[in-house]
Amino acid sequence: MRVALGMVRFKREHLALLGLAFAPLSACSDEALPLEVGVGAPFEAVTACAVSNPDGTRGLCEVGRVVDGDTLVVDLFGLEVKVRLAEIDAPESRQEYGSEATALLESLVRGEEIELIEVDRDRYGRVVAHLHGEHGCINQRLVESGAAWHYEDYSDSATIAALQAEAQSTGLGLWGREAAIAPWDFRRGKSGATSAAAPSRQLSESVSWTGSGSKYHKDGCRYLSRAKVVNTGASPPSALTPCSVCFDRD
Numbered sequence: 001m002r003v004a005l006g007m008v009r010f011k012r013e014h015l016a017l018l019g020l021a022f023a024p025l026s027a028c029s030d031e032a033l034p035l036e037v038g039v040g041a042p043f044e045a046v047t048a049c050a051v052s053n054p055d056g057t058r059g060l061c062e063v064g065r066v067v068d069g070d071t072l073v074v075d076l077f078g079l080e081v082k083v084r085l086a087e088i089d090a091p092e093s094r095q096e097y098g099s100e101a102t103a104l105l106e107s108l109v110r111g112e113e114i115e116l117i118e119v120d121r122d123r124y125g126r127v128v129a130h131l132h133g134e135h136g137c138i139n140q141r142l143v144e145s146g147a148a149w150h151y152e153d154y155s156d157s158a159t160i161a162a163l164q165a166e167a168q169s170t171g172l173g174l175w176g177r178e179a180a181i182a183p184w185d186f187r188r189g190k191s192g193a194t195s196a197a198a199p200s201r202q203l204s205e206s207v208s209w210t211g212s213g214s215k216y217h218k219d220g221c222r223y224l225s226r227a228k229v230v231n232t233g234a235s236p237p238s239a240l241t242p243c244s245v246c247f248d249r250d
Contacts, residue, residue: 057118057127063109068093069101069148071126072109076116084126085139086119087155089183090148096181097174101147108138146173149182153214156223184214208232209240221246 061074061081069090073082090105091098112133120128131138142148143160146167150160168175208230209216216236217224221243224230 057116059116061114061116063112063114066102066106066109069098069105069142072105074114074116076127082126083116083131084122084124084128085142085148086128086130087151087157087160088139088143088148089151090142091174091181091183092186095183095186096177096179097147100173101142104142104145104147105138108133108135108141114138143167146171146175151184152210152223153184158225182214203234203236206232206234207236209236214240215243216240217243218246 059076061076064073064075064080066072067082070085070088071083073080075081090101093099093102109131115132116127117130117132118127119130122128135141139148140160140163143150144163144167150157150164152161167173174180205218207216207218208221208224210224210230215223223243223245
């Protein structure tokens, strides 16, 4: 019986992983199984997700609790670790569709032994990671079902971008709501439907921006190549800021 968070019982697999915690890893992948989760449509097979940091910690963990749609607390190697899911951003708990996103994440991890692959640490000290369970890459599952956004500021994954585009085109999950507000806009206190709100500035050159990003870009920027909808003009929304990649490359 588990007595407390952080007092995880090590299985044989856990002990073996202690010696592999920092072993190089080229990709995280598994065979995704169809799953009916009650939020959005049944899942289809998901392609493997590439790992941004191949030298990151890898291990099996048990989920202690789900905080919101993209954050949870796990038992990893006997330690209590707060995890932020990499490359995605789910609606905040107090935001519309926040409770549904949290419920979906709980359904994907409940009672499961999860594989965690660390790719970074954020400014709050949380482990940023990909999680894999019985139903495949959990990060991708959330986007695929319309329960999370592709976090373009921190990801250039063409796979996740394509999953979001498909969910958006079919109106799955949050995309079926009248006003789908990006979590980063919600955190700024913005009440518009998307990042592509009415322009209110005038630049000296034409730039491009997507419907879900928080940056505007120069022509040819690699972050635009995966976007399904790209807006172009000299008047981007006032909430957007210049892309640090293409505006700093000159």
